[in-house]
Amino acid sequence: MSDIFSGSLAAFALTALVIEMTPGPNMAYLAALSLSQGIRAGLAAVGGVALGLSVYGAVAALGLSAAIDNSPLLYEVLRWGGVIYLLWLAWEAWASEAETAPEKAGDSDIRPGQAFRRGLITNLLNPKAAVFYVAVLPDFIQPGRGSVVTQTLGLSALYVGIATLVHLVIVLLASRLQSAIHTPEKRRGIRRVLAVALAAIAVWFAFSTAR
Incomplete structure (x- = not known):
């Protein structure tokens, strides 16, 4: 039995x-943020995403994630x-011009x-996170290994x-590349490339999550 459980x-x-x-919204946002704002902002965002996933895990343990899945x-x-939130982040990245002037380089910095x-917010507005706890996690619940709530919380953790x-890993890799875009011109170019990428992810997200 223990071998089966393991x-x-x-x-x-x-x-x-x-x-x-x-690839998905979390990965795209974390890479874009870390590349443009550095490791501190990236690590803070990782904490936010982790909290969002934990919230959905707790919700799943209470059986509420099934309500999200069953309510069109x-x-x-x-x-x-x-989708709208990702598009807003993409627009903000595209429209920000503060880093093009050296004396204003810190004006657009995002605080932790x-x-x-x-x-x-990016994670909580991702219904696929809730669906994971409904469609995937229950398959790994083992009868006789404790309460469903306890197992759900353990698997969620x-x-x-x-x-x-x-x-x-995504944040660390992206932040390592930040030193290569230290000039205002390069930073503006990278921000706009990432803005387009975020917008593309938003469009993909809209189609991939459609029912």
Whole structure:
């Protein structure tokens, strides 16, 4: 029985890793933020995303995530809220010109608190996070291994841990590249490329989450 349980945990961890390695709103936002604003903002956003995933895990344990999955209206509100929010972030990145002038380079810096809130909101407006807890996580619940609530919380914690590790790697890699775009012209160009990427992710997100 313990071998079966260990195998189930390993399978769940691998599933979570593959899902988090798939490009999506969280990955795109964290890369864009870290590349343009640096590691402090990126790490703060990772914390926000982790909190958002934890919230959905707690919601799943209470059975509420099933309500999100079964309510077309609530699902659509979350889905389009996420699309609009990503488009707003893309517009903000495109429209910001502060870094083109050296004396104003710090004016558009995002404070860690802002990055944390944006990471949290980006994740909470992603209905796919809720659907994961409804469609994937229950398959790994083991009868006779404790209460469903306890197992759900444990698997949720494992998922959040794996997701956070993946997000930290993204932030570290992106922030390492920041030194290569230290001139105002390069920073403006990169911000606009990332703005287009975020807008493209928003459009992809709208189509990929449609039912």
